[in-house]
Amino acid sequence: MGDQPLKATLTQVHQNDSPDHTQESHQTDGLHAMRIIIANENTNHTLFIEALLHRSGFRNTQMIANGKELISELNQSLQLQQEEIDLVLISSTLDTNWQTLCKRINQSHVWRDIPLILIASDPEWFEASAKQAFNCGITDVIYTPLRPAHFSPRIYSALLLKKERTIRMINRQAIETELAERKVIDARLQHLVNHDDLTGLYSRRRLVKALSKALSLSIKTDQTVSLLHIDIDQFKVINDLEGHQAGDQLLVNIANLLRDFIDNDKTIARTSSDEYSILIKNDTPEAALSFSEKIRRAMKKFVFSIDDRVYNIGVSIGLAITIKGENISASEMLARADQACFVAKKHGRNMVHQYDNQDREIHQLRDEAFWAPKIKDALNNSRFCLMFQPIINLKTSQIEHYEALIRMYDDNNELISPDVFIPVAERIGMIHDIDNWVIKQAINALKQLPENKSYVSLNINLSSHAFHDPGLLQRIKDALAESQIEGKRITFEITETAAIENYEQTREMIIKLRELGCSFALDDFGVGFNSFSYLKKFPVDYLKIDGSFITNLVNDEVDQALVKSMVEISKTLGKKTVAEFVESEEILKMIKSYGIDYAQGYYIGKPGSEFEGIESVSFCPSP
Ligand code: C2E
Ligand code: CA
Ligand code: CA
Secondary structure, three states, rough: OOOOOOOOOOHHHHHOOOOOOOOOOOOOOOOOOOEEEEEOOOOHHHHHHHHHHHHHOOOEEEEEEOOHHHHHHHHHHHHOOOOOEEEEEEEEEOOOOHHHHHHHHHHHOOOOOOOOOEOOOHHHHHHHHHHHHHOOOEEEEEEEOOHHHHHHHHHHHHHHHHHHHHHHHHHHHHHHHHHHHHHHHHHHHHHHHHEEEOOOOOOHHHHHHHHHHHHHHHHOOOOOOEEEEEEEOHHHHHHHOOOHHHHHHHHHHHHHHHHHHOOOOOOEEEEEOEEEEEEOOOOOOHHHHHHHHHHHHHHHOOOEEOOOOEEEEOOEEEEEOHHHHHOOOHHHHHHHHHHHHHHHHOOOOOEEOOHHHHHHHHHHHHHHHHHHHHHHHHHHHOOOOEEEEEEEEEOOOEEEEEEEEEEEEEEOOOOOHHHHHHHHHHOOHHHHHHHHHHHHHHHHHOOOOHHHHOOOOEEEEEOOHHHOOOOOHHHHHHHHHHHHHHHHEEEEEEHHHHHHOHHHHHHHHHHHHOOOOOOOEEEEEEOOOOOOOHHHOOOOOOOEEOOHHHHOOOOHHHHHHHHHHHHHHHHHHOEEEEEEOOOOHHHHHHHHHHHOOEEEEOOOOOEEOOOEEEEEOOOOOOO
């Protein structure tokens, strides 16, 4: 580009145009600070362009005299993590071939978001090669002579384009990170969830999958499916007498023994601590029964020795067999085998019992008949009580929450765990009364705290059935209004599985309760591993990482990786994390280093009847 086309001169620019003081709108906020490179071999031209830019308020400019220098500058801004380049004004007469240069910039995934404006001197020539220029990545072409009135709008629009591209890039990166994280955690959890760490056998979850598949196939092929539920008779004794290590060894030995009986038509899994299941496909009921007997006999012969002590091991086996063409679910099949095993144990252990319809009824009815009057009595005669377990903020070490945990007194005034009576209460429809009782008592407990503890809030567990109760919301509203306790002092805990089961209903209810100021925590997080996509849409404030990931954290690398991923995911989603089952100082230190926000567990404090050390406020009075 010669001097000729550049009609305006530096003096003209300064004399003719007073500085542009137009107010910046929101959209143009920050544009004036963006970094512009003027790549032009002619110093006079460069100075002129710079003056034009300064006049319009663009002060962050840099002059570059040749193509080599431009590439080196782009490289430096990348390597030295300097301020990024936001716009390049490139002269069509730059020493290097501008097409090659622009292509190079455009093809680099790190530079291609930088808009390139070509300052061209010959419109006619350019007309012919316009297509080619845009193919090289040019965003805009400005012809000389440059007119101030035309120049600055083009700069604005190029910088706006850059701003938009940057935002898009940040969003794209966030999505990519999120997807990558999700893939990692899903893969890790898949493995964890599909296998039992100790024995290497399939987990319960994996068995359920195989069972579901076999059941649906059996309808089409008119085959029967059989399921064995194997329970070790003396496991608890050995575990208690010889310790956990011996208990673990026994579980591994039995797994190895059972493995020898498995062929292509059978799937074996460890389904809970001392229970195994075997799924049999393509076999007759008679063959399944005789297979079960074979296992029982083999186990009867098996002896477990530790030092000079020898234990005879026996198993009780429950066997469930479908009737040809029967359409039942995997969970129903598991329940049948479990109930049959219960009967086998009742009949004196070391035996096989084949499920028949009466087994379940007997089992459940016995359970319900036993617990229903007790639950009713507990509600009517104050035989429930709440215990409170502290949750500390790991940054301040201060107790900010307490989780309210229900207990029931039995006839001997011993405390009974909710794990025993809550499932029955859910089955017989008494859970709503329990949920209501807990909410009322918890709010009552808060009311009795002194003023200076008004930052303390309570975590209340809601059963998976809670949101089926149409009156729940109003009752919570009334209880809060009556007690004048602010909603923000209550965090409701719901399990991930329950939340996902009634996804829409739960979501709506959460939104309404949050409008009252209440918070939400997703309990037992990590167990229902495939919930990441739901989680993004779920308006919860806290994720409570399930205790099973925390208890062995110090020694278990898989758990460490999982917990770290869960923390990363929570952070991405803007949610706080809580670790439960913090049972030692080592665990506490570790979770703190992972950036977990809150901790709960026996090391910090066991569930107790006193709340905030105020002994007069006891919600577990002796009956
Ligand atoms: P969750 O909500 O996961 O509660 C945590 C359980 O872990 C509690 O058992 C608690 O005592 C126990 N725990 C706390 N710290 C540690 C620790 O460091 N190590 C170990 N091993 N355990 C720890 P809890 O009180 O027996 O409650 C069992 C489950 O019963 C609860 O699990 C919750 O799902 C349910 N539950 C408890 N209270 C209520 C209630 O008021 N309403 C409803 N619907 N369910 C409740
Ligand atoms: Ca809980
Ligand atoms: Ca939990």
